[in-house]
Amino acid sequence: MSQxxxxxxxxxxxxxxxxxxxSASERAAFEERMAADAGLRKEVALQQEHIRAVELxxxxxxxxxxxxxxxxxxxxxxxxxxxxxxxxxxxxxAAAAWWLARTPVNEQLYAEHFRPDPGLPVAMGVTxxxxxxxxxxxxxxxKYAEARAKWSPxxxxxxxxxTLRFYIASAWLNEGRVAEAxxxxxxxxxxxxxxxxxxxxxxxxxxxxxxxxTGEALAMPLDDDPVYGERVRRIKQRLAP
Numbered sequence: 480m481s482q483x484x485x486x487x488x489x490x491x492x493x494x495x496x497x498x499x500x501x502s503a504s505e506r507a508a509f510e511e512r513m514a515a516d517a518g519l520r521k522e523v524a525l526q527q528e529h530i531r532a533v534e535l536x537x538x539x540x541x542x543x544x545x546x547x548x549x550x551x552x553x554x555x556x557x558x559x560x561x562x563x564x565x566x567x568x569x570x571x572x573a574a575a576a577w578w579l580a581r582t583p584v585n586e587q588l589y590a591e592h593f594r595p596d597p598g599l600p601v602a603m604g605v606t607x608x609x610x611x612x613x614x615x616x617x618x619x620x621x622k623y624a625e626a627r628a629k630w631s632p633x634x635x636x637x638x639x640x641x642t643l644r645f646y647i648a649s650a651w652l653n654e655g656r657v658a659e660a661x662x663x664x665x666x667x668x669x670x671x672x673x674x675x676x677x678x679x680x681x682x683x684x685x686x687x688x689x690x691x692x693t694g695e696a697l698a699m700p701l702d703d704d705p706v707y708g709e710r711v712r713r714i715k716q717r718l719a720p
Contacts, residue, residue: 490600491674493519497526498597500677500706526597588714589657589689596649596678599642608633615646623650641667645675652682657689681707684714693718 495501496509513520598619601612614629627650634643644663651660664686667679680701687696697718701711 487674489519489522493523493526494597495706497523502705526600584717585688585691585693588717589685592710592714593652593682593685593689595653596646596682598646598649611643618646618650621653623654626650641670641673641675645673645679648679648682652686657686661686661690677704677706680704684711688714688718 492509496506501509513523598615601615601619610629611633614626614633617623617629618626627647630643630647630650634640634647637643645667648660648663648667651657651663661683664679664683667673667675668683670676673679680699681704684696684699684701684707687693687699697715699711702708702715704711
């Protein structure tokens with residue numbers, strides 16, 4: 480694999496592999512390709528790091544807070560700190576059990592299956608627009624409102640741009656403002672030519688479940704989707720009366 484910016488097709492293939500959006504045959508073929516291409520393996524590892532950073536950010540913050548509490552000075556030496564740390568873990572587990580007991584199943588399913596889209600690598604050269612790239616950096620840093628503010632003027636100039644609509648919707652989702660994401664997800668999900676259509680349909684499915692529009696979610700024909708079908712079927716089974 481040559482050095483330099485990734486082309487769009489290669490990036491999307493890597494992304495599909497990392498996010499488990501490939502069929503078994505596609506995955507096997509891609510892994511054969513990786514075995515013979517050290518540069519490609521490096522790019523895949525880089526994208527895996529990006530995604531782990533996004534998905535584990537909240538968990539790491541929780542661990543960091545627990546670690547700070549453990550490391551804080553305490554009278555009586557190390558054992559009091561250990562007991563305090565154990566108590567904090569117990570509180571976290573109890574809170575999780577309480578949440579599961581009281582949270583409606585649709586919200587549980589959304590929390591279990593939603594993973595933020597990691598965004599586009601800003602160095603891949605898919606756009607020459609520095610404003611778009613700057614907004615993508617904000618998005619990848621978790622500054623979702625800032626990213627939306629930077630992308631919104633671009634969308635006013637290109638209201639049918641599927642990349643902008645998908646990532647503005649993703650920013651809404653990542654902020655927990657699911658209802659605001661629905662209109663853009665619906666638009667992108669309806670565009671058969673869009674490179675973001677499949678992802679938009681998956682996120683739309685989850686968003687409809689989260690907002691309680693389960694009838695519309697259950698009616699979406701995603702059961703046989705090669706990437707999301709298994710997860711969709713499991714979710715529908717949980718929602719079945």
